[in-house]
Amino acid sequence: MTHPGIPPRTGTPATARGRAKEVVIGLDVGTTAVKAVAFGVDAPWRHLAVCEIDPGPVQDTARIAAAITKSIAQCVYACADARVLAVSVSTAMHGLIALDADMRPLTPLLTWADGRAADQARKLHTSGQAAELHRVSGTPVHPMTPLAKLLWFREHDPDLWARARWWVGLKDYALWRLTGTLVTELSSASGTGMLDMAARDWNPEALRLTGVGPDRLPRILPTTAALEISPTTAWDTGLAVGTPVVTGAADGPLGNLGTAATAPGMAGLSLGTSGAVRAVVPEPYADPEGRLFSYALTDSAWVIGGAISNGGAVVRWAGDVFASDIPAGPHRDTALLELAAAVPPGSDGLVMRPYLLPERAPLWDPDLRGAYLGLSHRHTRGHFVRAAVEAVALRLAAIVDDLERVHPVTAVRVTGGAFRSPLWRSVVAATVDRPTVFTSGAEGSALGAAALALYALGCAPTLDAAPALLDPASAEGDVVVTSAADVDTYRAMRAQAADG
Template identity: 45%
Template sequence: MNQTDEARRMHTQHELHTEQTARTEPVVIGVDLGTTSTKAVAFRTDGTLEASSSVGYPLDEPHPGHAVQDPLVILDAVLAAVREVVDEVGADRVAGLAFSSAMHSLIGLSPTGEPLTEVVTWADTRSRAQAERIRASAGGLALHRRTGTPVHPMSPLPKLVWFHEQEPKLCERVGFWVGIKEFVLLRMCGALVVDHSIASATGLMNMETLTWDGEALTVAGILPEQLPELVATTTVLPGLTDEAAAATGLPQAMPVVVGAADGPLANLGVGAVRPGVAACSIGTSGAMRVVVDRPAVDPLGGVFCYALTATRWVVGGAINNGGLVLGWAGDALAPDLDEPPEEELLALAARALPGSGGLLMLPYLLSERAPHWSSLPRGAYVGLTRAHRREHLVRAALEGVCLQLALVLRSMRAAGLDVTQIRATGGVMRSPLWRQMLADTFGMDIDFALGQEGSGFGAALLGMEALGLIESIDVVADMVEIEQTVRPDPAAAAVYASLLPVFTELYDALVPAFMSLRRLTPSLPVDLDESEPPGA
């Protein structure tokens, strides 16, 4: 055997040894309970994805403003997704489970833990009147500043007020009020606990004391005994129930890390954990978040503040109207385009110059969250002239989304945050036009990360830290690979910088019109489909 053949043999043996070693390395399964599906993802400690599974479920809208789900269907989806991953990687390699969940859900349980209500999701807006009443009261902004959660129909606080006003008999039967992750953990582990991250998104927990806020509970009409025990996000539960172990194929002694909320964990998913590094995502909706070492809310209450770990909080804001605005533009402005129309729409928008010839769109098709936190606003085009064409209307719609995120960024800075770097992800971010427009609107370089499993990856990392498999979640900053850095075009950035103050003023200027339209709408003929798709 010559030296070349011997070198090849040694290289092959090394590769086989490396592959065999990888197959025996422990994994942590991140379980992400999303709005329309649960995803289970198994990661090694170096960030390598070993296996994934996703099981979907419907978001039901039985009445206008209602957006609910069956908690037992979601539980079955969790068990099925975990089982599929366990079957692929092998139960003996699983070091633990760690959970992520969509925020703001609410379920009423009987004293024995049986669901008395459906899952009332963040997208449910039935408590709009209650939220507006609380927000307008003298204590509305104070509640936001103490709890970190804006007073908005998405939040469990106004939802609880709605239940007490509209379903008092039901409330008398409720022993506990929980969210979907708490229900799943109760069934899988037999523990009624809620992590500080999910709790900080209820509007019921005091950020400074990490206890249930007495005034918030009084407004909600509940007692602290009706809520789960507050625990740290890194809390490890001792194991699974007999039923959960049998359903997942895991041993009963499997450690389960309680985990956190999906928004804060999404920052982990893109490696945005260091000071000044913000995560920006645009899917159906959108969000901006940055990790800080202590709670912070801006004086006007434009941002939320949710816990991640004992020493990390996430400050930012979510917007209702992201990529769905492009979908609306395709349906309303360009129904003649081929299916799918996204690429043609973007090409159409690219024909217009930045600023759309002085045309602005307020993209409030589904009202809005940050930084206004109001169900009142509606979408509007302002500045329309005879010279504007379809490409200007489409581009102005996309620019409106970016300008709204710029308002969120401004509110984050008003909260005292020094945002020096942005990492962006999301379905629409595959488009070069969206990427450039976002960089131009922010006037900052934006890094685009290679695909990760988002909140599921973040949950797995948090689980690794809790189980002592990694030193700190800080390692993620070096795990995530940057695919592209987009720099702002100076001329376009100057255009958007000049338009942002006008865009900002338009909201306040149109509030009287929004209020008049709300009063008038019930008396007007309606042939619109106002169903609300789930957000990202």
């Protein structure tokens, strides 16, 4: 009998294709797609299964659950003659779902992009409570956080508030769907704004403030904890009963692990629809200036940095506005970036403030608004697009400078879909003004999740050594070459921007 979600058995048998004897599946549940990647242990083999989900500030939990099952099932089928050592889970941060007593969702998934709690976040800043909450939790107070969203529900939807038995994140929901056990883990908990970093437990002050008792939140496990796949999920995916499910961590910290950006002095920079810069430190860090987040990778490895809401989406917006004559899609993006590449660095004086969505780092001000400055008759749509690229790069460079306050940043590893463009690579490398390596691996968070599982199972001597056991090329990359003139141009622009 065929398992649901598994394609018919066609093509070359697995044994003839040289499958690895043991694999680990890294499951990456993002905001636009669910990716499951089967990595061969000590063998250069992988299989990627991708299931798209509807992007947006709110998302259908049923579609997410179905995508999780389908993507894992496709991986299991692709390596049918191999032993799956474990499934390990990476998920996007800052989501919130209300569940009733029967575990039925009362809300869709509210992602980081849901800005309904702007007033609640603003009040916490006005009252002075935001600084202390950030110091204890490591998460800046912002509408993206579950903390702020919980305050919104308490004030605006008392009926749902009363019916909600559980308040959970995307990781918690994914683990429950996979194992039947409702728990969270330290990394995802550290992005809620509700954690006490020092105690590794829910912060009593955040609980008091939101009115959510610890009995309405999942129990916090280590990121290396292992549960077991539920019998139902085992049947639906083709996994063996009892297969370990490693709780894993959040996608950002796991992205650093999967792209070999964990060494001292190394920053990992990722850029897709949004963007982020992160560096790994050995313990939680409470930023006295309130600009950097601090999220867990493991109990003894923490990731500090900042995320921007306005990344590659800014250029996509520019395409919608300035290039409606070009059909939407990847071809439009390529055509626009080619036009922008013909414009000199600095965009002939055209400057963009790229705040189209409620901005996060480094200013954590959701009320900032975007603008173009310095406009003249000579500016073309190529100028507008290049100014957008440069504006995003300047925001990322500001985060790199913030990291420098904590520890010298001697090199940057960049990854993400935007960097398929030579323009994005050259502009970002020249703007951050540090040796920059482009790593083309598109499954960094999935590899990080699988590597964390390998370490958790005792199959890797250290956490940093684990990725290479699954992907020997994970530490490789291409050096991005920049010109001294470009570096000088963007250095001057950084000085002028000064957080503007």
